[in-house]
Amino acid sequence: MSYTINVNGTPHTVDIDGDTPLLWVLRDTLDMKGSKFGCGMGLCGACTVHINGTPTRSCITPVSTVGKAQITTIEGIGSSDTGRKVQDAWLTTDVAQCGYCQAGQIMAATALLTANQKPTDQDIDNAMSANLCRCATYTRIRAAIKLAAGLPITDSREI
Amino acid sequence: MSISHSTEAVSRRAFLSVSAVAGGGMLLSFTIPQLADASIPLGITDAPPADNTSVINAYVNIYADNRIVISSKVPEIGQGIKTSLPMIIAEELDADWNTVHIVQAPLDAKLYGAQFAGGSFSTPLNWEPLRRAGAAARAMLITAAAKTWRVPESECTTSFGKVQNAAGKSLTYGQLAAKAAKLAPPDLKTLTLKDPKNYTIIGRSISGIDNPKVVTGQPLFGIDVTVPGMRYAVFQKCPVFGGKVVSANVEEIKALPGILNVFLVAPEGPTGLPDGMAMGLQSGVAIVASSWWQANKALDSLKVVWDEGPVASQSSAGFAAKALELSTQTPHRVIRKDGDAKAALAGAAKTVEAAYSYPFVAHSPLEPQNSTAVFKDGKLEIWSPTQNPGSGKTLIAKTLGLADDAVTVHMTRCGGGFGRRLGSEFMVEAAMIAKMQGEPVKLLWNRNQDLQHEFYRPGGFHYFKAGLDAQGELIAFTDHYVGYENNGKPSNSADLAATEFPAKYVKDLEFATSTQQLGVPTGPMRAPGSNAHAFVFQSFVDEVAHAAGKDPLQYRIDLFAQERAAPPPPPPAGKGPPGGGRGGFPMGPPFSGKRAQGVLEMVRDKSGWGKRQLPKGTGMGVAFYYSHLGYFAEVVQATVRPADGSIKVDKVWVVGDVGSTIINPFGALNQCQGAALDGISQALGARITIDRGRVAQTFPEYPLLRMYQAPPVQVDFKLTPNSPTGLGEPALPPVIPALCNAIFAATGTRIRSLPIDTTLLKSTST
Numbered sequence: 001m002s003y004t005i006n007v008n009g010t011p012h013t014v015d016i017d018g019d020t021p022l023l024w025v026l027r028d029t030l031d032m033k034g035s036k037f038g039c040g041m042g043l044c045g046a047c048t049v050h051i052n053g054t055p056t057r058s059c060i061t062p063v064s065t066v067g068k069a070q071i072t073t074i075e076g077i078g079s080s081d082t083g084r085k086v087q088d089a090w091l092t093t094d095v096a097q098c099g100y101c102q103a104g105q106i107m108a109a110t111a112l113l114t115a116n117q118k119p120t121d122q123d124i125d126n127a128m129s130a131n132l133c134r135c136a137t138y139t140r141i142r143a144a145i146k147l148a149a150g151l152p153i154t155d156s157r158e159i
Numbered sequence: 160m161s162i163s164h165s166t167e168a169v170s171r172r173a174f175l176s177v178s179a180v181a182g183g184g185m186l187l188s189f190t191i192p193q194l195a196d197a198s199i200p201l202g203i204t205d206a207p208p209a210d211n212t213s214v215i216n217a218y219v220n221i222y223a224d225n226r227i228v229i230s231s232k233v234p235e236i237g238q239g240i241k242t243s244l245p246m247i248i249a250e251e252l253d254a255d256w257n258t259v260h261i262v263q264a265p266l267d268a269k270l271y272g273a274q275f276a277g278g279s280f281s282t283p284l285n286w287e288p289l290r291r292a293g294a295a296a297r298a299m300l301i302t303a304a305a306k307t308w309r310v311p312e313s314e315c316t317t318s319f320g321k322v323q324n325a326a327g328k329s330l331t332y333g334q335l336a337a338k339a340a341k342l343a344p345p346d347l348k349t350l351t352l353k354d355p356k357n358y359t360i361i362g363r364s365i366s367g368i369d370n371p372k373v374v375t376g377q378p379l380f381g382i383d384v385t386v387p388g389m390r391y392a393v394f395q396k397c398p399v400f401g402g403k404v405v406s407a408n409v410e411e412i413k414a415l416p417g418i419l420n421v422f423l424v425a426p427e428g429p430t431g432l433p434d435g436m437a438m439g440l441q442s443g444v445a446i447v448a449s450s451w452w453q454a455n456k457a458l459d460s461l462k463v464v465w466d467e468g469p470v471a472s473q474s475s476a477g478f479a480a481k482a483l484e485l486s487t488q489t490p491h492r493v494i495r496k497d498g499d500a501k502a503a504l505a506g507a508a509k510t511v512e513a514a515y516s517y518p519f520v521a522h523s524p525l526e527p528q529n530s531t532a533v534f535k536d537g538k539l540e541i542w543s544p545t546q547n548p549g550s551g552k553t554l555i556a557k558t559l560g561l562a563d564d565a566v567t568v569h570m571t572r573c574g575g576g577f578g579r580r581l582g583s584e585f586m587v588e589a590a591m592i593a594k595m596q597g598e599p600v601k602l603l604w605n606r607n608q609d610l611q612h613e614f615y616r617p618g619g620f621h622y623f624k625a626g627l628d629a630q631g632e633l634i635a636f637t638d639h640y641v642g643y644e645n646n647g648k649p650s651n652s653a654d655l656a657a658t659e660f661p662a663k664y665v666k667d668l669e670f671a672t673s674t675q676q677l678g679v680p681t682g683p684m685r686a687p688g689s690n691a692h693a694f695v696f697q698s699f700v701d702e703v704a705h706a707a708g709k710d711p712l713q714y715r716i717d718l719f720a721q722e723r724a725a726p727p728p729p730p731p732a733g734k735g736p737p738g739g740g741r742g743g744f745p746m747g748p749p750f751s752g753k754r755a756q757g758v759l760e761m762v763r764d765k766s767g768w769g770k771r772q773l774p775k776g777t778g779m780g781v782a783f784y785y786s787h788l789g790y791f792a793e794v795v796q797a798t799v800r801p802a803d804g805s806i807k808v809d810k811v812w813v814v815g816d817v818g819s820t821i822i823n824p825f826g827a828l829n830q831c832q833g834a835a836l837d838g839i840s841q842a843l844g845a846r847i848t849i850d851r852g853r854v855a856q857t858f859p860e861y862p863l864l865r866m867y868q869a870p871p872v873q874v875d876f877k878l879t880p881n882s883p884t885g886l887g888e889p890a891l892p893p894v895i896p897a898l899c900n901a902i903f904a905a906t907g908t909r910i911r912s913l914p915i916d917t918t919l920l921k922s923t924s925t
Contacts, residue, residue, distance in 0.1 A: 034376020
């Protein structure tokens with residue numbers, strides 16, 4: 001079956017089974033390797049993309065359900081001001097350890113800051129707790145989100 | 160904590176060679192024979208043991224355009240080594256860090272010696288040789304400049320990638336590289352290393368070298384590898400460890416959409432079980448498809464007849480019952496006996512007794528196991544996220560019947576390691592499937608396969624007794640540890656070191672062990688052994704301190720004040736003491752009670768121990784542990800809600816002593832914070848249950864720490880005049896007992912089993 005999906009502003013036509021998750025279309029059909037396979041169950045968030053701005057688990061989103069929606073991936077998130085700021089904050093704060101989950105974390109964080117420019121700690125917990133980091137870089141993620149939002153970081157030794 | 164008595168230092172003998180590279184550059188190859196790693200088996204178990212020398216290389220390339228390309232020899236698993244090791248070279252080279260490029264070295268034992276990520280070895284093994292590699296390159300650039308200017312070398316200085324002379328002239332390293340490359344390399348022994356106060360790169364917080372690719376989603380990891388003509392595979396193994404495939408509905412699966420091939424692999428049964436470091440090719444069914452999604456979906460329709468084998472009778476409940484039975488019997492062996500602990504216990508003013516246990520635990524790195532393999536013209540080429548590429552290469556060659564040089568391994572960045580990728584069975588599976596398929600294949604495990612076909616941190620059971628004199632001093636200590644064995648040998652990472660604390664600090668002490676047969680694969684997980692023994696020993700020492708009516712932090716400081724028993728004889732030359740991969744380092748200074756006291760005192764001051772008024776239901780706990788040559792004292796503050804027993808970890812204070820220098824503070828802090836939170840994750844939720852020889856949990860039933868559970872982790876380093884050591888592991892072990900001790904302080908309930916059972920904490924803190 002043929003589907004035309006819009007990824008980072010570009011339409012792509014793919015011939016693929018409709019139940020194929022968007023993740024595998026992105027990774028293996030379109031060769032965009034940034035979105036990661038972590039669990040395939042929507043539990044870890046490594047595959048997070050934006051569909052019309054909403055953070056979405058691409059590993060459990062069949063390509064047949066995407067339609068004409070605008071899909072944004074980690075490869076394209078830097079074209080928005082907020083996405084770019086989040087990426088920069090991730091570099092400045094040295095968030096990544098292994099780095100495998102960080103594409104999903106950045107997508108979740110960008111969605112948070114797009115909707116809420118000055119999140120509280122509780123807002124950050126709520127928005128980010130569905131994204132797993134096995135290296136447990138959570139304190140750095142929190143600091144990077146605050147940096148991107150222009151919020152104060154209380155103690156540099158704690159980040 | 161196992162306390163090393165080995166004092167053998169890294170050999171200083173070294174050889175250097177240099178050659179010109181295309182484009183007018185210089186290639187410096189640095190070779191240093193040094194003590195082999197006696198603790199981490201780098202090959203499969205029936206391979207001959209590593210001999211006493213291994214070879215370390217570092218490569219520096221300097222190009223005419225001033226680019227300096229440094230090869231990083233060790234796999235990057237998130238420990239930051241790809242950034243920190245090149246920093247060491249660049250520092251002594253006096254390079255301009257902005258011109259330094261870092262590349263992953265290929266696997267090449269002749270050039271680089273041992274290439275693995277494990278045991279927090281990379282920093283202590285490479286600190287000295289890599290500084291000398293950088294200094295040697297710098298010396299040659301100075302010689303080249305001095306010859307150019309016809310001035311004495313003593314009039315030349317370096318900074319930021321340039322040589323200057325007294326007259327104010329300067330040449331860049333790029334301008335000098337071609338000339339320097341023609342010079343004989345200097346004698347490494349006579350090189351002068353920098354005074355640390357002049358460091359400009361070491362000690363700077365430098366963001367991980369691959370971070371720009373990480374944040375923009377560029378391909379980096381094993382799972383991202385693509386080769387032309389590649390097919391996708393899944394591999395279904397017997398749910399019972401060691402089982403083998405009898406038959407499967409192969410034709411039915413072949414008819415499903417996208418399926419290219421279905422075949423049985425190793426129907427004769429697996430090799431190398433159940434040692435996780437030596438797991439070989441497993442028996443199962445391979446499904447090859449034109450997309451991974453189709454291959455994985457076909458698993459839903461796969462019907463297999465398995466021969467489950469003898470492990471099907473094993474269960475966690477059975478292990479616990481057997482451990483209890485063994486605990487009442489004479490131990491199988493006594494591994495340490497100082498004085499007469501039984502007599503001392505009988506004469507003690509007060510005794511304390513407790514039974515502790517901990518479960519099997521999975522590593523669960525976020526990138527599922529995978530490899531991409533091409534078999535062509537009798538040669539196998541493979542791309543793998545591996546911590547242990549040399550071992551994988553040997554296993555593939557042996558299993559596929561190839562010569563070692565017919566196997567090429569490419570190391571990719573790893574989406575987490577934690578010890579899991581020291582095993583190589585996913586590599587040999589990909590290699591065999593590619594060979595049988597006759598096409599390039601990417602093998603990718605799904606998440607439940609990854610959880611249920613791991614090798615695990617082994618569970619264990621400890622039965623402690625302690626005796627106190629009238630002043631509360633610890634005068635007697637015994638542990639009967641019931642662990643596991645495979646064919647008469649302790650299961651991998653299930654051993655207890657005879658040097659475990661408080662050995663040496665109690666006059667009358669006895670450690671005894673018993674073992675029961677295990678068929679579940681076990682192996683090293685971040686701070687192997689220590690991640691379990693820290694919990695039991697440091698919790699029980701806390702019980703002892705409370706029984707003595709003493710402050711538990713000061714009690715530990717006092718214990719370390721004086722050695723009370725003679726140390727055991729040193730291990731035979733070339734072999735570390737028992738406790739492989741932990742305190743059992745084949746190098747480094749002996750354990751220092753003073754350094755232990757130093758970090759305990761510092762964490763007391765940093766955390767405000769004993770000085771802060773805490774609300775009801777909130778408590779602080781402390782623990783100290785020594786592993787991987789690092790001294791770590793940690794304090795946890797935790798709050799327990801009486802209504803449901805739920806735990807909120809409020810804050811963690813980490814104080815570490817890893818020597819004189821923190822090479823990259825960014826990476827160092829990241830490792831300590833991550834290790835502390837990793838430990839909290841284990842304590843709160845990690846448990847693998849064995850039922851009928853298989854893993855009972857699926858991924859949703861294996862909770863890992865989330866953002867909302869993660870407390871701030873304050874890290875401070877106590878700098879001491881010792882050679883710098885590694886940070887991937889030693890910050891993890893003490894956080895678990897520190898948390899459990901905090902819960903005791905908050906509620907009066909002692910946690911003696913992991914993961915923490917919150918039902919024990921309901922309403923107890925009122």
